Amino acid sequence: MNLWGPGAFENEVGAAFAEEVAQDGAFALAEAFDVALDPDTDFLAAEEGWRTLAAAEVLAAVLTGDTSRLTDAELRAWVAGAEATELGELRDVAQAAVSRVLAPDSELPELWADAEDEAAWRAEVERVRGALG
16 A cells, blocks of 8 residues: 555545545445444454545545545535535544544554654544544
8 A cells, every 4th residue: 555644645545535435425434434333343454444534534524614635626526515414423433433443453553653654644643533523
């Protein structure tokens, strides 16, 4: 997996997920959160962690109106037309899913543990979690 930076869309998985949300909308967000919180999943793979963080970033953009971290024009257009009141129902599940990404049974913290940008990555995740309220 290619990483360009610590942001949710600064990797191949996040970039592809942006296109998925532009096509499938709220369904893609809900699915990413559901996969992260699946009780039958003993270990959250990096790909699913990235999808979860990207979904959380999109939801945060819808709820706050801040699209500055969204790198895809089609995704920004989708967010501009999304109903914050309807998507607000995903807030709690998104927070739980982001917590799962940071948990010991998740691959992303392991991958970032020795990285030079670990602190920046953790700061990005905490920023998103904070934006979800």
